[in-house]
Amino acid sequence: MAELLKEELLRIEHLRKAYDNTVVLKDISLTVHKGEVIVVIGPSGCGKSTLLRCINGLEPIQGGKITLRGQEIDGNSKDIAQIRQKLGMVFQNYELFPHKTVLQNIMLAPMKVQKRPKDEVEAQAKQLLERVGLLEKKDSYPRQLSGGQKQRVAIVRALCMNPEMMLFDEVTAALDPEMVREVLDTILELAKAGGTMIIVTHEMSFAKAVSDRVLFLDGGEIVEEAVPEKFFSDPQTERAKRFLRTFEYDAVKHHDI
Amino acid sequence: MQEYLPLFADAMLLTLFIGWIGVIISVVLGLIAAFIQYFKIPVLRQIIKVYIELFRNTPLLIQLFFLYFALPKIGLSMSPQVCGALGLGLLGGSYMAEAFRSGLESVDKIQSESALSLGMTKFQALRYIILPQAISTSMPAFVANIIFLLKETSVFSAISLMDLMFTAKDLIGLYYKTAECLVMLVVFYLIILLPVSIVGSIIERRLRYASFGD
Numbered sequence: 021m022a023e024l025l026k027e028e029l030l031r032i033e034h035l036r037k038a039y040d041n042t043v044v045l046k047d048i049s050l051t052v053h054k055g056e057v058i059v060v061i062g063p064s065g066c067g068k069s070t071l072l073r074c075i076n077g078l079e080p081i082q083g084g085k086i087t088l089r090g091q092e093i094d095g096n097s098k099d100i101a102q103i104r105q106k107l108g109m110v111f112q113n114y115e116l117f118p119h120k121t122v123l124q125n126i127m128l129a130p131m132k133v134q135k136r137p138k139d140e141v142e143a144q145a146k147q148l149l150e151r152v153g154l155l156e157k158k159d160s161y162p163r164q165l166s167g168g169q170k171q172r173v174a175i176v177r178a179l180c181m182n183p184e185m186m187l188f189d190e191v192t193a194a195l196d197p198e199m200v201r202e203v204l205d206t207i208l209e210l211a212k213a214g215g216t217m218i219i220v221t222h223e224m225s226f227a228k229a230v231s232d233r234v235l236f237l238d239g240g241e242i243v244e245e246a247v248p249e250k251f252f253s254d255p256q257t258e259r260a261k262r263f264l265r266t267f268e269y270d271a272v273k274h275h276d277i
Numbered sequence: 278m279q280e281y282l283p284l285f286a287d288a289m290l291l292t293l294f295i296g297w298i299g300v301i302i303s304v305v306l307g308l309i310a311a312f313i314q315y316f317k318i319p320v321l322r323q324i325i326k327v328y329i330e331l332f333r334n335t336p337l338l339i340q341l342f343f344l345y346f347a348l349p350k351i352g353l354s355m356s357p358q359v360c361g362a363l364g365l366g367l368l369g370g371s372y373m374a375e376a377f378r379s380g381l382e383s384v385d386k387i388q389s390e391s392a393l394s395l396g397m398t399k400f401q402a403l404r405y406i407i408l409p410q411a412i413s414t415s416m417p418a419f420v421a422n423i424i425f426l427l428k429e430t431s432v433f434s435a436i437s438l439m440d441l442m443f444t445a446k447d448l449i450g451l452y453y454k455t456a457e458c459l460v461m462l463v464v465f466y467l468i469i470l471l472p473v474s475i476v477g478s479i480i481e482r483r484l485r486y487a488s489f490g491d
């Protein structure tokens with residue numbers, strides 16, 4: 021009920037995306053309200069990354085419509101750069117700029133794209149770095165950081181644009197287990213602070229903790245959509261049940277050696 | 278031998294002058310060719326491909342003969358100086374194109390998507406993200422090409438340019454001081470090329486540091 025009162029941010033209607041003749045997203049419709057945290061899960065190759073890339077206008081779409089606050093997202097329109105400023109995207113492999121220091125990575129777009137004054141941007145960048153515990157790394161180059169540190173910098177870099185919505189694409193998939201936590205904690209903080217986001221992840225307990233809504237994507241369509249409590253304890257579809265079972269292991273130990 | 282020093286010095290200046298003009302032409306041509314290929318501009322792209330294969334796979338000597346002896350037959354005659362610089366530039370352009378293109382292509386597409394996702398325009402992504410990385414990647418090949426081109430100037434004598442080679446051959450023919458003249462030739466080529474080599478490796482190291490922090 022509360023959702024009805026909330027402002028609508030992103031709307032996807034009957035999105036269809038194909039590469040040549042293979043249809044990757046069939047008929048996706050989704051509405052995201054301000055402050056909502058959506059988690060997208062599904063087997064490898066089901067189109068999760070493609071969905072986020074479409075939302076960011078990085079992929080041409082073959083049908084349907086995506087709008088952010090009513091403004092259509094189209095990679096070829098001249099407004100696309102301005103719309104993308106409102107969408108913070110974080111990639112699986114960080115994609116920091118290797119020839120720039122941490123601070124330069126973060127400050128480049130706010131200064132060159134948003135034309136904000138250097139002092140103000142620097143103050144915000146440092147404050148955000150402080151928040152993720154990386155202020156002392158501000159003058160390091162990306163290659164001098166661990167994977168977890170790089171990913172937190174990438175998150176800060178997106179945040180420093182003051183986006184209205186964040187898109188996370190399996191941001192812990194390339195990390196060693198002990199670094200997963202520090203990155204997920206950062207995202208949890210953002211969610212607690214009321215940030216709107218779409219998160220693609222394979223971390224089920226994190227998904228359960230962070231999301232307001234879970235989308236289960238399979239074969240290019242939304243197979244199931246539910247609140248996390250319901251989805252993880254009582255999935256309605258056979259496909260979702262099967263998918264969730266892949267995260268469990270049966271004991272195979274022999275006790276009578 | 279001392280009395281011939283001024284002759285060698287003059288020849289070196291000529292070699293340097295035409296050599297560097299050739300290098301400049303090659304950089305301009307190479308950049309244009311590399312961008313045409315990188316942005317996959319139709320038609321022009323095929324023309325560039327033919328140009329690169331043609332000039333990379335034929336000796337400079339033959340290219341110079343074409344410019345100097347064959348073109349006048351269709352009414353296009355140029356001085357040996359212009360032929361030398363142009364010939365070197367055309368040859369060098371084909372090499373530089375490959376160096377710049379591979380530098381541009383070494384930057385992953387997702388780097389530019391990452392820039393675009395931050396709201397940069399395609400031009401900003403090219404300027405701030407792709408080019409700086411491409412330049413430092415292509416730097417070693419770029420320096421090697423300059424050295425290669427300056428060495429190639431040694432065939433200029435074939436179109437009667439009074440370069441170092443020409444002078445040495447001339448003096449050997451006149452006075453039979455073969456060994457001395459050859460030593461002079463080596464010394465003067467080293468004077469031309471060593472600085473390029475040294476400055477080149479300093480720049481490479483600097484750029485690598487600025488680009489990738491080590």
Ligand SMILES: Nc1ncnc2c1ncn2[C@@H]1O[C@H](COP(=O)(O)OP(=O)(O)OP(=O)(O)O)[C@@H](O)[C@H]1O
Binds near residue numbers: 064065066068070071
């Ligand atoms: N550029 C492309 N050209 C052709 N097919 C593509 C391209 N990119 C992705 N695909 C295909 O689209 C489908 C969806 O890919 P996508 O990367 O969105 O999957 P995903 O759900 O993110 O998978 P993962 O969990 O492994 O990251 C896959 O079958 C993939 O092979």
Ligand SMILES: [Mg+2]
Binds near residue numbers: 068069070189190
């Ligand atoms: Mg993916």
